[in-house]
Amino acid sequence: MVRQKYIAFVRKNRTEEIIFHFISLLLLTINFEALKLLKRILFSFALLSATLLQAQNDNIERILRQIEQYNQDLKAFGRLKQARYYDSMKDRSLTGLHIESNYLFLGRPENYRDFPGNNFDLFNIKIGQEFRLPRYYRSIDERGKQLRNLMDAEEAELRQKVLLEAKTYCYEVIHINKQLRMNKIFLEEAEKLQTAYDTLYAIGSVSLLEQQRAYLFVLDIENEINQLNIDKSEKLHDLAILNGNQHIYLDDDLYEPNAFLLPLDLIQKQALDKDVSFLKHEQKVLLGEAEANYIQKQNLPVLDLGYSMQYEDQFGIHGIFAGFNLPLWSNKRQMKAAKLEVHYRQYLMSSQKKLLQREVFDLYNKISNIERYLGKYEKSLDTLKDYEKTLGIAVELGEMTIQEYIQNILDYKDMHFKYLDMEFEYHHLKATLMRWYL
Numbered sequence: 001m002v003r004q005k006y007i008a009f010v011r012k013n014r015t016e017e018i019i020f021h022f023i024s025l026l027l028l029t030i031n032f033e034a035l036k037l038l039k040r041i042l043f044s045f046a047l048l049s050a051t052l053l054q055a056q057n058d059n060i061e062r063i064l065r066q067i068e069q070y071n072q073d074l075k076a077f078g079r080l081k082q083a084r085y086y087d088s089m090k091d092r093s094l095t096g097l098h099i100e101s102n103y104l105f106l107g108r109p110e111n112y113r114d115f116p117g118n119n120f121d122l123f124n125i126k127i128g129q130e131f132r133l134p135r136y137y138r139s140i141d142e143r144g145k146q147l148r149n150l151m152d153a154e155e156a157e158l159r160q161k162v163l164l165e166a167k168t169y170c171y172e173v174i175h176i177n178k179q180l181r182m183n184k185i186f187l188e189e190a191e192k193l194q195t196a197y198d199t200l201y202a203i204g205s206v207s208l209l210e211q212q213r214a215y216l217f218v219l220d221i222e223n224e225i226n227q228l229n230i231d232k233s234e235k236l237h238d239l240a241i242l243n244g245n246q247h248i249y250l251d252d253d254l255y256e257p258n259a260f261l262l263p264l265d266l267i268q269k270q271a272l273d274k275d276v277s278f279l280k281h282e283q284k285v286l287l288g289e290a291e292a293n294y295i296q297k298q299n300l301p302v303l304d305l306g307y308s309m310q311y312e313d314q315f316g317i318h319g320i321f322a323g324f325n326l327p328l329w330s331n332k333r334q335m336k337a338a339k340l341e342v343h344y345r346q347y348l349m350s351s352q353k354k355l356l357q358r359e360v361f362d363l364y365n366k367i368s369n370i371e372r373y374l375g376k377y378e379k380s381l382d383t384l385k386d387y388e389k390t391l392g393i394a395v396e397l398g399e400m401t402i403q404e405y406i407q408n409i410l411d412y413k414d415m416h417f418k419y420l421d422m423e424f425e426y427h428h429l430k431a432t433l434m435r436w437y438l
Helices: 002-030 032-070 072-088 134-202 208-242 264-274 276-297 332-383 387-396 402-433
Strands: 098-105 121-132 302-312 315-325
Touching: 032 134, 032 208, 072 134, 134 208, 134 276, 134 387, 134 402, 208 402, 264 276, 264 332, 276 332, 332 402, 387 402
Parallel strands: none
Antiparallel strands: 098 121, 121 302, 302 315
């Protein structure tokens, strides 16, 4: 009985579920075209938003990768790195090949007639090659490995410096673009004001001085726009030089999205792990230790193996010779100098560690402080949206003089430009702080 009630309950629920799905399907069928249109609109909007965000992300990234490929300093350093490596490994090949040959005419004794078959000649030839113990060659390999690591760190430091400089130029161009847009808005309002005061001057409502003030206000903004365009051209030229004298088209005027700032202790740890300037000092210490080990291995015995032949008149001897020499005292001072240099490099690494931690601390505090005030500036500027148009209307209605209008516009403009300067500094400091991710 219980089982039958349970089956009936399940069937009832299943029937209601089928009816509900049927009604939903009917409604979807009725509004299918509308839904398709809505889905297309939403998809297009999402795709456009993602494309714009990805475009501005890819834009600076694309420029940096292009500069990394064509920068002349990086190319030249790559050749220098290869040359230094070859120079450091020249001792890896065999050296000390020596060939000795002499012919000695001894002259003739007084009784040479008693020895008619003898010429009394001596001939000697000796061919030998010096060899060192395997430990010596292993020390050369270790020194070459550490030198490669050091050169890689120096190349990474140069690359980071070039890319950070390029990114700063990109931010400066973006900063100038935003200033140009603001100035164009102010210029439009100033030209309207100039036209209005021309009309008022024609009917005798304002003085010539007030009319010329409107003219000068327009000229000041035009001059500032021209100067900004010159600065923008210079920055684009600097970018082109970094790009191997190839022009760069910066088609984006947006900064990269604000990334969440990690805690200070984590950033300091990442800096010590990834900052190439600190890693370069670490590699210098390791290279110094490898150099000291190489100098120490030069005190090992040098083996000499070769072939010798001697000939005297009709008699000759030949065979293989072997020997060794011990350079016991030749490298003592050089060894002491290498050890002292290792200690000096360790001191520099320790000092660089403290400087890096201090730099991260200072940059982090500056960024946090600017980040705290950027939002407040944005709220204040949002409340003054279209303020220049309101001022223009007040001037047209005679509620404000030209002196008051110009002063208000300049104050309004100064607020915007201070915000843009703060925004540029924020992104530049953050790029400097996180430079090891370039």
